[in-house]
Amino acid sequence: MNKIPNKEDILNTAQRIDNHIHRTPVLTSQSLNKLFNTQLFFKCENFQKTGSFKIRGASNAVLSIPEEKLMAGVGTHSSGNFAQALARSAQIAGIPAYIVMPETAPEVKVNAVKGYGGIVTFCKPTLQAREDTLKKIIKETGATEVHPYDNYDIISGQATATLELLDEINDIDTILCPVGGGGLISGTALSAYYFGNNIRVTGCEPKGADDAYRSLIKGYIVPSINPDTIADGLLTSLGKRNFPVIKEYVNNIVTVSEKAIIESMRLIYERMKIVIEPSSAVPLAAILENKADIEGKKTGIIISGGNLDLKKIRF
Amino acid sequence: MNKIPNKEDILNTAQRIDNHIHRTPVLTSQSLNKLFNTQLFFKCENFQKTGSFKIRGASNAVLSIPEEKLMAGVGTHSSGNFAQALARSAQIAGIPAYIVMPETAPEVKVNAVKGYGGIVTFCKPTLQAREDTLKKIIKETGATEVHPYDNYDIISGQATATLELLDEINDIDTILCPVGGGGLISGTALSAYYFGNNIRVTGCEPKGADDAYRSLIKGYIVPSINPDTIADGLLTSLGKRNFPVIKEYVNNIVTVSEKAIIESMRLIYERMKIVIEPSSAVPLAAILENKADIEGKKTGIIISGGNLDLKKIRF
Numbered sequence: 001m002n003k004i005p006n007k008e009d010i011l012n013t014a015q016r017i018d019n020h021i022h023r024t025p026v027l028t029s030q031s032l033n034k035l036f037n038t039q040l041f042f043k044c045e046n047f048q049k050t051g052s053f054k055i056r057g058a059s060n061a062v063l064s065i066p067e068e069k070l071m072a073g074v075g076t077h078s079s080g081n082f083a084q085a086l087a088r089s090a091q092i093a094g095i096p097a098y099i100v101m102p103e104t105a106p107e108v109k110v111n112a113v114k115g116y117g118g119i120v121t122f123c124k125p126t127l128q129a130r131e132d133t134l135k136k137i138i139k140e141t142g143a144t145e146v147h148p149y150d151n152y153d154i155i156s157g158q159a160t161a162t163l164e165l166l167d168e169i170n171d172i173d174t175i176l177c178p179v180g181g182g183g184l185i186s187g188t189a190l191s192a193y194y195f196g197n198n199i200r201v202t203g204c205e206p207k208g209a210d211d212a213y214r215s216l217i218k219g220y221i222v223p224s225i226n227p228d229t230i231a232d233g234l235l236t237s238l239g240k241r242n243f244p245v246i247k248e249y250v251n252n253i254v255t256v257s258e259k260a261i262i263e264s265m266r267l268i269y270e271r272m273k274i275v276i277e278p279s280s281a282v283p284l285a286a287i288l289e290n291k292a293d294i295e296g297k298k299t300g301i302i303i304s305g306g307n308l309d310l311k312k313i314r315f
Numbered sequence: 316m317n318k319i320p321n322k323e324d325i326l327n328t329a330q331r332i333d334n335h336i337h338r339t340p341v342l343t344s345q346s347l348n349k350l351f352n353t354q355l356f357f358k359c360e361n362f363q364k365t366g367s368f369k370i371r372g373a374s375n376a377v378l379s380i381p382e383e384k385l386m387a388g389v390g391t392h393s394s395g396n397f398a399q400a401l402a403r404s405a406q407i408a409g410i411p412a413y414i415v416m417p418e419t420a421p422e423v424k425v426n427a428v429k430g431y432g433g434i435v436t437f438c439k440p441t442l443q444a445r446e447d448t449l450k451k452i453i454k455e456t457g458a459t460e461v462h463p464y465d466n467y468d469i470i471s472g473q474a475t476a477t478l479e480l481l482d483e484i485n486d487i488d489t490i491l492c493p494v495g496g497g498g499l500i501s502g503t504a505l506s507a508y509y510f511g512n513n514i515r516v517t518g519c520e521p522k523g524a525d526d527a528y529r530s531l532i533k534g535y536i537v538p539s540i541n542p543d544t545i546a547d548g549l550l551t552s553l554g555k556r557n558f559p560v561i562k563e564y565v566n567n568i569v570t571v572s573e574k575a576i577i578e579s580m581r582l583i584y585e586r587m588k589i590v591i592e593p594s595s596a597v598p599l600a601a602i603l604e605n606k607a608d609i610e611g612k613k614t615g616i617i618i619s620g621g622n623l624d625l626k627k628i629r630f
Contacts, residue, residue, distance in 0.1 A: 025340075046588045266625055273361045273590040273621035306588035310581055315625040 001064065001152035004245060005159065007194040010187075013060050013156040014163055020059040020092060024048050024161075026168050031271045036287055038294045041172065043165040046276050046306025050116070052233075053184055053304050054085035054148070057157030061146045062089040064153045070095055072142035077123075077130040079105040080233055081305050082148035087118030098143055100134045102126075108309055149183030150239025158187030165300050166195045173297040176283035178304055179203040179212040179253060180234040182242025188302060189249035199300075202292055203246065203253040204282040206231045206261060212238055212246065213253045230258055233279035233304065254292060260285035266315045268303075277308040316379065316467035319560060320474065322509040325502075328375050328471040329478055335374040335407060339363050339476075341483050346586045351602055353609040356487065358480040361591050361621025365431070367548075368499055368619050369400035369463070372472030376461045377404040379468045385410055387457035392438075392445040394420040395548055396620050397463035402433030413458055415449045417441075423624055464498030465554025473502030480615050481510045488612040491598035493619055494518040494527040494568060495549035497557025503617060504564035514615075517607055518561065518568040519597040521546045521576060527553055527561065528568045545573055548594035548619065569607065575600035581630045583618075592623040 001009060027042045045053040062074060073096035076086050083099045090097035099118040101110060102125035113120055123133040138145050147154065161184075166172060175196075177188045185203045192199040205213050209227035215238055224237040238246070246253075264284035268276055280303045286292045292299075316324060342357045360368035377389060388411035391401050398414045405412035414433040416425060417440035428435055438448040453460050462469065476499075481487060490511075492503045500518045507514040520528050524542035530553055539552040553561070561568075579599035583591055595618045601607045607614075 051588065269590050269625055273366065275584050275588040275590055310584055310630040313628055313630065315628065 001156060003152065005152055005156035005190060009156050010159045010163060010191060010194065014160045016063050017056060017059040017157060017160065020049075020063070020089065021056055022048055023164055026165060027272060027274070029272050032267065036294065038287075038296065039298045041165065041169045041298065041300045042272070042303050043161055043300060044274065044303045045161055046274060046280065046303050048305070050081065050084045050088050051305050051307040052081035052085065053158055053161050053302070054081040055088060056160050057151070057154035057183060058082065058085035058089040058146070060157035061151060061153040062086070062093050062095070065144050069142075069144055072144070073097060074146050075134055075138050075141070075143040076100070076146050076148060077134045078148050079109055081307055083109070083113045083118065084116055086146055087113050087116035091117040096141070096143065098137045098141060100130050100137065102130065106309060147239070149181035149236070150241050152241060154183050155187045155190070155241065155245065158184045159191040160187070161302060162188045162191035162300070163195055166191065169298065169300065171298055172196060172199055172300045174200040174202065174292070174294060175300040175302070176202050176204055176286060176292055177302045178231070178234055178279050178282040179205045180279065181236040182212065182238045182246055184302065184304060185250060186242045186245035189245060193249050200251045201249065202286065203250050204286045205253055205255050206234055206282060207255045207257055209234050210255045213255050215243060216247065216253055229261070231261055231279040231282055233277060234282065254286050256282055256285035256289055256291065260288045262315070264288050269315075274303075275306045276303055277305050280304045280306070316471060318467065320467055320471035320505060324471050325474045325478060325506060325509065329475045331378050332371060332374040332472060332475065335378070335404065336370055337363055338479055341480060342587060342589070344587050347582065351609065353602075353611065354613045356480065356484045356613065356615050357587070357618050358476055358615060359589065359618045360476055361589060361595065361618050363620070365396065365399045365403050366620050366622040367396035367400065368473055368476050368617070369396040370403060371475050372466070372469035372498060373397065373400035373404040373461070375472030376466060376468040377401070377408050377410070380459050384457075384459055387459065388412060389461050390449055390453050390456070390458040391415070391461050391463060392449045393463050394424055396622055398424070398428045398433065399431055401461055402428050402431035406432040411456070411458065413452045413456060415445050415452065417445065421624060462554070464496035464551070465556050467556060469498050470502045470505070470556065470560065473499045474506040475502070476617060477503045477506035477615070478510055481506065484613065484615065486613055487511060487514055487615045489515040489517065489607070489609060490615040490617070491517050491519055491601060491607055492617045493546070493549055493594050493597040494520045495594065496551040497527065497553045497561055499617065499619060500565060501557045501560035504560060508564050515566045516564065517601065518565050519601040520568055520570050521549055521597060522570045522572055524549050525570045528570050530558060531562065531568055544576070546576055546594040546597055548592060549597065569601050571597055571600035571604055571606065575603045577630070579603050584630075589618075590621045591618055592620050595619045595621070
């Protein structure tokens, strides 16, 4: 896809990836609804294959590669959920996945990628080293590079989470979604626009990684420099294909404290009995800090994933 | 009910409590199935109202009280999940719930009971003090005492979890279930017998609280003295109404190490993305330690609840 996905594109994507993903449940919590005087609908991508929404975009990207290029495989640099998602999508397609990871990546993440058959190449932990190493591999193998979020096939794939949410729950008023590189939020905002009825979309960011917030104010992409947050899925800078979508279709971006992220994570574990990663707690943190106008409304929340190092959990 | 519930009793119970409980999901995990070469079906009572299966029995007990006794309320001594469950069932019925708790009970549990409108009376942390205090309250108020597990209405209520499991999944070969006082396991075994086809039922106990294991060997109830396990729902001694049911309908009881309980808990959090309490990890611990014959079988596991002090989580 070489343009912002339209309604048809997203519907086609949903059909294309249907056999490759779970239709994840939409969960509710009477206790949280009461606490915040709203109706919350959690789209639980922590229950998604590979533990995050990333498999939606990754599947779509792999399934969209022209046949003559397919067998050479795919490549990306990622130390997070996208690496696992791309490795699994490639494994299902029977093609190689070349994953460049920083040598500092946690063993648990490296093993997860290898568990899906990913071919891991380590590099120095700098963006430059990651890009150079990937470039070299792409050149040698002829693999198709798949960017984790700055890619329209990816955006269209991530959009299907909200498509499913709106298919299941009528009359959603507002959707809260975490913002990292912008793949999920741009897909969310597009689906809200195409398939919803005047839905307000709010991006939620940690204060320690507020590049999207600052980018929207400035009107151009402000890179994420030395971000510092427990929400390790939200450290990246906005992609150049994501920013225009965010500018046009996202209503506002709010930022939250680390304290609120941890407290929200605890609330979700305690009240909903589900395991989520810190990034997924950022939307509820916005509610906790009164940054989102949700009282009396039907509020969708995208729970982006459930992958974290459990050994590090400290509530 | 003054006898072991029969098939009709359990079906009637299911109808009676239908509006008062969730029909909890049965979850599966491809990753755990692969790991253990079996098909696991987790009946997830951690998603149940009040966070555990206890609401099934508590609802049934409250709904079974004769009208002329109902308004005087109910009473029990419990510091665990049953206290919350009885308080909530009483709250729904609009009657008082007198809950005797040891003065050492964690604040989070006391607050949960009070949150459901329970009237808490504290006592010294001994069984004698608990029983004496409850007796006094029952005498003063005319409330109906509801024992957490040594009670046929409770057993019949807990049996409905397995009734639902078997309604949803055909041809289950074996069911693994934690054993504490024996309310859940006796209900599980009765439903497996009435509604299943030759299902093997295995009770799973921590080595540090193996009174049911020892009771089955001896042929009489061996009390649980100074039990020591992280599985804090399984500390109690078997009830005198539960033991005969276990003797007749449970095939065997196996014991597991603390290490296996913690490792299983981690596996369930990591692979299934659900929050469970330590007691609920005991059946998977039996699989982990090769104590259960489940290879190639369709295996039901009762996840008893998801209430725990998250601040204490250390994987």
